[in-house]
Amino acid sequence: MYSLSQSIAPSTPISAIVPTWAWQPWSPSDEEPWNEARVQLMFRRGGFGASPQQRREALRGGPKVTLAILKGEDRSAAGRRETFELDSEAIGTSVRTGSSSEGLAAWWLHRMLQSPSPLLEKMTLFWHGHFATGAEKVMDAELMYQQNQLLRRHALGDFRPMVQAISRDPAMLIYLDSVSNRKAHPNENYARELMELFCLGEGNYSEQDVQQLARCFTGWEIRRKMFRFNPYQHDSGLKTIFDQADIESGEDAIDCVLARSAMPRFVCTKLVRYFVCDEPNAPDSLIAPLADQFVRSGYSIGEIVDTILQSRWMLSQWSVGRKIRSPVEFAMEWMRSLEATTNLEHLARMLRPLGQAVFYPPNVKGWDGGRAWINSSTLIGRSNFVVDLLGDPNTRFDGKSLEQWCSDQGIQDHKSWIDWLNESLLAIPLSDSEYQPLFDRDNEGAASASRANALITVSRIPKFLLS
Amino acid sequence: MRCYCSIVLVFAMAGWLSSTCVLDAQDAGSPVEKSMQESVENWLPATSVIYAKLAPADAWLDHPFRTWLVETEPFKKVWRSPEVLKARSGITVAEFALGTKIEVLLRKLTAHGVHLAFDPKTQGVVLLAQANDEEWLARMAKKVIDFARKDAEANGRSPIESAEYLGVEGYKVEDGIFAVMGPWLMVTNKSELAKAIIDRKLDPALPSMGNASWHTKSNDWKLDTEVGDVARVLAIDIDLASIRSAMSDNDLFQKQAKDFGLELFLGGILSLLQNAPNASMTLDMEPAALSAELSCPTQIEWFTEAREYYVGPQATGRALPPLQIEGSIAALSTYRNLSEMWLRSGDLFGQEVNDQLAQADSTLTTLFSGKDFGSDILGAIEPELRLIAIPQSFESDALSPSLKLPSFAMVAKLRKPEAMQREFKRIFQSFIGFLNVVGAMEGQPQLDLASETNGSLPIYWGSYIVDADRKYENGLPIQFNFSPALAFSGDFVILSSTADLARRVAESNLNGPSEAVEDGVSNTLVELNVQALKGALESNENAMIAQNMLEKGRTRSDAAREIETLLSILELMGRARLDLSFAERAALQLRVEYVQP
Numbered sequence A: 001m002y003s004l005s006q007s008i009a010p011s012t013p014i015s016a017i018v019p020t021w022a023w024q025p026w027s028p029s030d031e032e033p034w035n036e037a038r039v040q041l042m043f044r045r046g047g048f049g050a051s052p053q054q055r056r057e058a059l060r061g062g063p064k065v066t067l068a069i070l071k072g073e074d075r076s077a078a079g080r081r082e083t084f085e086l087d088s089e090a091i092g093t094s095v096r097t098g099s100s101s102e103g104l105a106a107w108w109l110h111r112m113l114q115s116p117s118p119l120l121e122k123m124t125l126f127w128h129g130h131f132a133t134g135a136e137k138v139m140d141a142e143l144m145y146q147q148n149q150l151l152r153r154h155a156l157g158d159f160r161p162m163v164q165a166i167s168r169d170p171a172m173l174i175y176l177d178s179v180s181n182r183k184a185h186p187n188e189n190y191a192r193e194l195m196e197l198f199c200l201g202e203g204n205y206s207e208q209d210v211q212q213l214a215r216c217f218t219g220w221e222i223r224r225k226m227f228r229f230n231p232y233q234h235d236s237g238l239k240t241i242f243d244q245a246d247i248e249s250g251e252d253a254i255d256c257v258l259a260r261s262a263m264p265r266f267v268c269t270k271l272v273r274y275f276v277c278d279e280p281n282a283p284d285s286l287i288a289p290l291a292d293q294f295v296r297s298g299y300s301i302g303e304i305v306d307t308i309l310q311s312r313w314m315l316s317q318w319s320v321g322r323k324i325r326s327p328v329e330f331a332m333e334w335m336r337s338l339e340a341t342t343n344l345e346h347l348a349r350m351l352r353p354l355g356q357a358v359f360y361p362p363n364v365k366g367w368d369g370g371r372a373w374i375n376s377s378t379l380i381g382r383s384n385f386v387v388d389l390l391g392d393p394n395t396r397f398d399g400k401s402l403e404q405w406c407s408d409q410g411i412q413d414h415k416s417w418i419d420w421l422n423e424s425l426l427a428i429p430l431s432d433s434e435y436q437p438l439f440d441r442d443n444e445g446a447a448s449a450s451r452a453n454a455l456i457t458v459s460r461i462p463k464f465l466l467s
Numbered sequence B: 001m002r003c004y005c006s007i008v009l010v011f012a013m014a015g016w017l018s019s020t021c022v023l024d025a026q027d028a029g030s031p032v033e034k035s036m037q038e039s040v041e042n043w044l045p046a047t048s049v050i051y052a053k054l055a056p057a058d059a060w061l062d063h064p065f066r067t068w069l070v071e072t073e074p075f076k077k078v079w080r081s082p083e084v085l086k087a088r089s090g091i092t093v094a095e096f097a098l099g100t101k102i103e104v105l106l107r108k109l110t111a112h113g114v115h116l117a118f119d120p121k122t123q124g125v126v127l128l129a130q131a132n133d134e135e136w137l138a139r140m141a142k143k144v145i146d147f148a149r150k151d152a153e154a155n156g157r158s159p160i161e162s163a164e165y166l167g168v169e170g171y172k173v174e175d176g177i178f179a180v181m182g183p184w185l186m187v188t189n190k191s192e193l194a195k196a197i198i199d200r201k202l203d204p205a206l207p208s209m210g211n212a213s214w215h216t217k218s219n220d221w222k223l224d225t226e227v228g229d230v231a232r233v234l235a236i237d238i239d240l241a242s243i244r245s246a247m248s249d250n251d252l253f254q255k256q257a258k259d260f261g262l263e264l265f266l267g268g269i270l271s272l273l274q275n276a277p278n279a280s281m282t283l284d285m286e287p288a289a290l291s292a293e294l295s296c297p298t299q300i301e302w303f304t305e306a307r308e309y310y311v312g313p314q315a316t317g318r319a320l321p322p323l324q325i326e327g328s329i330a331a332l333s334t335y336r337n338l339s340e341m342w343l344r345s346g347d348l349f350g351q352e353v354n355d356q357l358a359q360a361d362s363t364l365t366t367l368f369s370g371k372d373f374g375s376d377i378l379g380a381i382e383p384e385l386r387l388i389a390i391p392q393s394f395e396s397d398a399l400s401p402s403l404k405l406p407s408f409a410m411v412a413k414l415r416k417p418e419a420m421q422r423e424f425k426r427i428f429q430s431f432i433g434f435l436n437v438v439g440a441m442e443g444q445p446q447l448d449l450a451s452e453t454n455g456s457l458p459i460y461w462g463s464y465i466v467d468a469d470r471k472y473e474n475g476l477p478i479q480f481n482f483s484p485a486l487a488f489s490g491d492f493v494i495l496s497s498t499a500d501l502a503r504r505v506a507e508s509n510l511n512g513p514s515e516a517v518e519d520g521v522s523n524t525l526v527e528l529n530v531q532a533l534k535g536a537l538e539s540n541e542n543a544m545i546a547q548n549m550l551e552k553g554r555t556r557s558d559a560a561r562e563i564e565t566l567l568s569i570l571e572l573m574g575r576a577r578l579d580l581s582f583a584e585r586a587a588l589q590l591r592v593e594y595v596q597p
Helices: A036-046 A052-061 A063-071 A075-097 A101-114 A118-130 A141-154 A159-167 A170-175 A189-199 A207-216 A250-258 A262-275 A284-296 A301-309 A327-337 A344-354 A376-391 A402-408 A414-424 A437-442 A447-460 B002-019 B025-029 B031-043 B057-061 B064-071 B073-079 B082-098 B102-109 B134-154 B191-202 B213-217 B240-246 B260-273 B305-311 B338-343 B351-367 B373-380 B417-441 B499-507 B530-538 B541-552 B556-571
Strands: A220-223 A226-229 A239-241 A244-247 B050-054 B114-119 B124-130 B161-165 B168-173 B176-181 B184-188 B230-239 B278-285 B289-297 B330-335 B381-390 B407-414 B447-454 B457-464 B485-489 B492-496 B522-529 B573-582 B585-594
Touching: A036 A052, A036 A063, A036 A118, A036 A301, A052 A063, A063 A118, A063 A301, A075 A101, A075 A141, A075 B541, A075 B556, A101 A118, A101 A141, A101 A327, A101 A344, A101 B541, A118 A141, A118 A262, A118 A301, A141 A159, A141 A170, A159 A189, A159 A250, A170 A220, A170 A226, A189 A207, A189 A250, A189 A262, A207 A239, A207 A250, A239 A250, A244 A250, A262 A284, A262 A301, A284 A301, A327 A344, A327 A376, A344 A376, A344 B541, A376 A447, A402 A447, A414 A437, A414 A447, A437 A447, B031 B191, B057 B064, B057 B102, B057 B230, B064 B073, B064 B585, B073 B556, B082 B102, B082 B134, B102 B134, B124 B191, B134 B168, B134 B176, B161 B191, B168 B191, B176 B191, B184 B191, B213 B230, B213 B240, B213 B278, B230 B240, B240 B278, B260 B305, B260 B338, B260 B351, B260 B573, B260 B585, B305 B338, B338 B373, B338 B381, B351 B373, B351 B417, B373 B381, B373 B417, B381 B499, B407 B417, B407 B499, B417 B447, B417 B457, B417 B485, B417 B492, B447 B499, B457 B499, B485 B499, B492 B499, B522 B530, B530 B541, B530 B556, B530 B573, B541 B556, B556 B573
Parallel strands: none
Antiparallel strands: A220 A226, A239 A244, B050 B114, B050 B230, B114 B124, B124 B184, B161 B168, B168 B176, B176 B184, B230 B278, B278 B289, B289 B585, B330 B381, B330 B522, B381 B407, B407 B492, B447 B457, B457 B485, B485 B492, B522 B573, B573 B585
């Protein structure tokens, strides 16, 4: 198994990590070579795993090429993008015709699995959890689709236009009751969540700010599935938010919220948690350089994500195994690593018992993530997921059987298969006590059964939960 | 090696299974052959419940159907596909191992037909085939066994077991057991069944299927039918009574249906399944068609009073001739007294369905302005119902829905035309209003109500309005497939999904040359134009490809290839007809014509 830099020990407390060191771009050295482990770490965090071919390319090319692959800016992606977008559009049109949110989930899973720009899908998933909107309340697949495309358009763009756009998004207006936000009876839901969950975090606003902000959004309605400003329901008086007394419109109010110093810290903290470590929360001192960069760049999300993914901290041994794979990451990484395809509608259904049905976040806070992914029920769900997937006759591996796929990868015997799984699917290598039983248990029977059994067993090992 | 051995065995077995059938007339006609057939039936245990005979391979390999099929482009395309090429290489290996062409092997092995049976007591399936050359069969069997032994040895699997029973040597290869008895080859999955057959072969006095009453009574299904170019390739005899008693918990055998659709479509057939002692099935190859028939004896008293809605009083309910409109995809004509069915639901269905129907009845009665849905609305029409579906054409791509559905219409005769025309018109107007209110709440397009009188044929319809303020980036919504219409023609009422089809149906001769199919006994008739269906599917090819990608996780090119193959197969077929009748012997007949080059 490959190893990463020991420049900061895995046991180093997060408070001891030096900010100026953390966000410097990582560069290879004799002591810290660009190796398979770093390739995989970058693909896991910046995407949903990678095929053996992509990993070989990334290993040859270094971190910049790897980032280009994740962003779909490598040479091979250019040819695939057009075909992929045509495929995705065909599926999207089909599921929207059927008005099924479950079909919509299948459409998005297709994008996560096949997209030549996996980082874009990973970030769309991040914003879906951040600006959480549930299909069970919106009850309109078309609106959920439109919101998802909006998140994708802005996922790596600038934060300001994104917040302005999501505030007018029909699905969001329905989900947070803005449609009933009238001059006579302001509804505070959206105003509160804009500050607490989307931009600033708890403790960075007052109840009066919420009330004033809600007045700014009065008259923001939807008509025939589109945003409409109704001047007769809008409170056009001046409002005072954060001591700024000249605010009239909703747009001005959003800019006022975005200008708060808490905003860059809040957003960057969430991004660090998403890409680097679930816990503990990074101290403000560690976030500060990123937040400064965020402000300097005009709130460019893409710049911050680039910095994080290429940073010394993220590519250090310290960050390995610091995250728990979300159910979507668990499924997608498993499938992309093995170049697997399957019935996408069934796949979408299978993710529900694991605790992450896309388009159905549990509440406006989105998914808690981290340790919350794991309980006795979801653990059994993850185990059954792999068994179900392998038992589905539609599951193919680059269009072949698992046995044939292994053979094409040069995996000829049980040991080489176990070693491949150890190196390709696990963030932390198996210990001897975990490695040895795989031979006792799975060395019997036909090759096809043995391959599948070993895959199931490895997927059940607790370490497989870690990213 | 292992793979090749499996291919040899599977191929030999699949060959017999697919090759089929029964008795060519010359062989079957001879007394010697007759006695052989009878003896095979006498070898099978009396507990057997399904018995099938397949014709010799000669009957279908030399049939014009096969000659035509292999020359068709779709067949050639499939023949050259990677999947088939892989199987063909396996066949080549099998031929090499056996030292003979598979086609020759099939012809020799099935020279006198193939017999298949299922015995639930042993859970055994058996295949018996009589070769025309005893020595040749012994040589082939030896080659297969030798090959299987070497293969098992090379792959470290358990050796091929052999055992002798009353002088017959049997071999166990994986899950199959096979034995050679003179010119006869026996393949089965259960040794108990093999022993039972050997016992009866040696002692004809033992009870057997040959003298079981269900089988002797059903001997009117002829195994030796060959008229001109028509070859009977498969005949199956089923002991329905035994199956019924073994599966008494199955929904099909319950007095009250648990599913509304099941009762509506299969109610009369369920009565037969619940009473008939036996059933038969045959498959015939004609020069230009394949036809299959499923039949069983029938008695009027088997149809309870509650099922009169399905078969009519004294089982005299008859379908009218199906509607004939040029270019139609499908036409269905049936006898169903829907009012009677609705009002007898307490007898026909279980509690759960009845609860749902009571709820639906209340809603529908409100929707139909206080008229009782079962007696006033459904009771206003005669039980002879006709439906038709035709493809739609749209003015331009910009004005096309993203999913293009065929238009369809239902025609029924009104019991009191003058009074009911006015009622139906009023109800239709309310219905359009209801759709507009519900649609407006959900942001859906709105219907514009219109009417015209074409001669003496009044037509009322609603058409969806394109919203000029709205962008339809992916084509118009699915609603634009519809312009719901109501029309009257003489005593007939026409309910159609589009105004255009309503006009065409109204202008057609609904009375026809006579009101019933002359001398017809059909309860239900379905006519399908497969080429028109293919055209309708082709206009939705992109949606089908996308659905295939979703369901199978395939790439677009792979999904497109599969859809293309499906459409190619449809290209081979012309018209199909399904006919259900309850005469002296109830029968469900399916006939599919194939397209001649």
